[in-house]
Amino acid sequence: MRSKLFVPGVRPELFAKALAGDADALSFDLEDSVPEARKGEARESVSALLQSAPLLATAKIVVVRVNALDTPHLAADLAAVARTGVDLINLPKVESAQDVLAAVALLEKAEATNGVAQPVGLLANIETPRGLRLAAEIASAHPRVAGLQLGLADLFQPLGIDRRDPANVHATLYAMRMAAAEAAVFAWDAAFADIGDADGFRAEAGMARRLGYVGKSCIHPSQVALANQAFQPDAEEIAAARRIVAAAREAGAAGRGAFLVDGRMVDLPFLKRAEAILASADANTSAS
Structure with missing residues (x-):
């Protein structure tokens, strides 16, 4: 799981290219990359993809990032994308064990309706101060939680924390890694927004690997090779x-x-x- 490429749910023309690419995992996104007015459109596009032969045949890890619990979209998202072939549901802005349990209840209902035999795992996003403080509790809340994923932009930007300061990044990576370790789940690194800064991506990915993260999120195909290299043992x-x-x-x-x-x-x-x-x-x- 060295690399996980985000694919906007409103860009179905990118789906086949992503499936043919080198990312170890693909995260089809219904959240931040999708405007409010197009949530339903994205949901339908991703649902159709998940039921297609190319998706069902892929060896890649298949992730769907749904909308958060405090939005009106989560139940409909899960009803559409809790499908056979999905490995992980990525739940944004998780702040408590109760959030996890609420999401699991909705996920179980969607799986039963869709006839999903193999339970889908949860990848919980840690991207708020409270979420970071309670990360171990979140990771331990339910057996479906397979891992934690860091969201540095959502965590840092509202607080004026400098993302370019390695000390800030290291402290946060370390805190979440220890929480994941306590719960015996994996830790996945955050995305890196500056697509043109390959050296910055490498530096952050290298830091994450040295802290025991399994891989890094990518927001552009050009970052996939960088992540694969950073998390590949030499x-x-x-x-x-x-x-x-x-x-x-x-x-x-x-x-x-x-x-x-x-x-x-x-x-x-x-x-x-x-x-x-x-x-x-x-x-x-x-x-x-």
Whole structure:
């Protein structure tokens, strides 16, 4: 899930191109990219796509960002897009466990109506001060919550927080990552609005990866390759991980819990990280 590309629900001419592109995940958007007067149109376009053969055949992770609980659109959105083939519903501006439970109730009703057998997961957006403070509670609210996604624009802009200050970004990324870790769900990084600033995107994506995020949102196809590169383990990391896993097998056979690899003492936390790196590399190879 290195890259997740937002696709406006009112731009059906972009759907086929997105499905054929290199993003690991696609997020068909009914929220911010859709004007109020066109919400119904976007809902119908995305619903039709979700029931189409190309979508049902894709190996990509399929996400739909619906409108928030405090809008008049959420129930209709879920009724239209809670479909077989959708992996995650992205719920914006979640601020409490109660928000999650309310959304799950609506989602369950929509799934029952549409005959969905495999429950759809929730990706909860953390993009308000209260949401960030209660992020661990939100992530733990229901088994359907698969991950948290950061929304830095909505969080920072109203408060006058400088997005270009790496300290501000790091502090917020860290806080949400710890909340996700407490609930044992994944953390997905925010979008980066300056499409022309590839270096800025790389820097922010690199920071997120070093904090244990699984991938970054993209608002333009040109950002997809940058995200894929940033979250792809390099050859040196993969080789080091393989050495740790191999050494762990030998240590286990000898009854040792800690051992040396490349001059460094290694125990269970390092082994888990090495196994995660290899799993990520294998998954990314399969997706390519």
